[in-house]
Amino acid sequence: MAEGLYTKRFDGRTFEECRPMTAKVGVVPSADGSASFETGDTKAIAVVRGPRTLHPQHMQNPRTGILRVSYGMMPFSVWDRIRPGPSRRSEEIGKVSEWALSSVVDLSGFPNTVVDVFIQIPKADAGTRVAGLNAAAMALAHAGLPMKEMLSAIAAGKADKTLLVDVDKAEEDFHDGEGATDIPLAITSRSKEIALLQLDGKISPEELTTSIEMAKKACDDILKVQMEALKNAGVQNG
């Protein structure tokens, strides 16, 4: 795919290639489950606490436990300081992450309880919500909660006419030609269903289908990293 203005990636990757990834489980000892996930210069830490009784009581659901996800970027995670505390953007990302994770986690065995997931971004270079989801899925598994399957997420995208995966900040800000398109996607590990799909920018239906296929391939690589991290942590504990 060498036509258009973006023919070679800034960091020399191929267009189907993710940034180097590292994953770790059990990074926060006091939590019930925790994990960190790093791709390139983006890092996410996820902490799971619960299941525990939900207060205020009127929010309790007697049929099932509920999942509550909060997302936040640390003030020093980007070049110009981010004002700490909740913002419109962080509330939205927390909510979409919650919906994505709800499709794999099964809390019907814990009525009237809540499972809290806290995602923090200490280092951001685009793709923070998908890094957060990767870390959160590992942290939920690490917390020993029932899950139908795992979840892996990736930001597919387009710079000018070129389709690519794992968009970094420089590519997200690509202004020439058709500009940049950013498509965060979350794919479940077993049934390969889409748990999250957002789209920011312009893209044709054909290109979108191709992007999703590319993202699914990339998610297989991410799943391998997640699995390895979980299995290694298990060896230590056993």
Next chain:
Amino acid sequence: MAEKTRQIVIPGETICTGNEFLPGDGAYRDKTDIVANRYGIANVFEKHVKVTPVTGAYYPRRGNTMIATIVDITFNGWLLDFGGAGNAFLPVSEVSRYVNKNEMKEFLDFGESVIVKVWDVKARGVDASMKMRGFGKIEGGMILTVGPNKVPRIIGREGSMVKMIKDATGCNVTVGQNGKVWVSGNDTGMEVATKKIIEFITENATIAGLTAKVENFIKDMGLKNNKPEIIAENTDEDKATEEVEN
């Protein structure tokens, strides 16, 4: 044909394939595959597949010993906080002596701690009992929180670790599966020493050959030396009675 394999599995991973396998705790069937729905160790025992979680919060099981705190008093029992999802219920009928329902506070008050047995785990709650010997209200001593995942290391193989701590310090140590340990002894110094040993175990829980390390740690504290000397001072008669008691 009893086959048994152990492997670490993650949610959504196929453990084995075949219609003859039966999914148990932590597993489900997807067509012919048996799939894990928890992160943990998969056990395949005679076609029965289950996954035991190795990390995470405490989930009570029937027969567990818990150290819990009274958080509410109802008309026919107490609600206990055991550090997991929800509360356990201890009915008045499951305590070792008669309690007047108007004076339940006199027997167990808010904030007091008890050692209880998990009597039943139902879909909507946990029932506790403290009728048996060794269970009851906690008076004196101190309660340490170690986390449910460290409990097997503190107990040791067939209780060897707990026995070692008890022998070294002379303190009474009760381990609750919910990750709490009650230490009580006649001597506060010894209680503190026990606390230090238990903290050492939790800090080094992932290290292989922990028993030997703890033995050395106890020796370094100068505790192990006391015990054999006392026994050596005993006459043969005392020793004999001790053995009978055991």
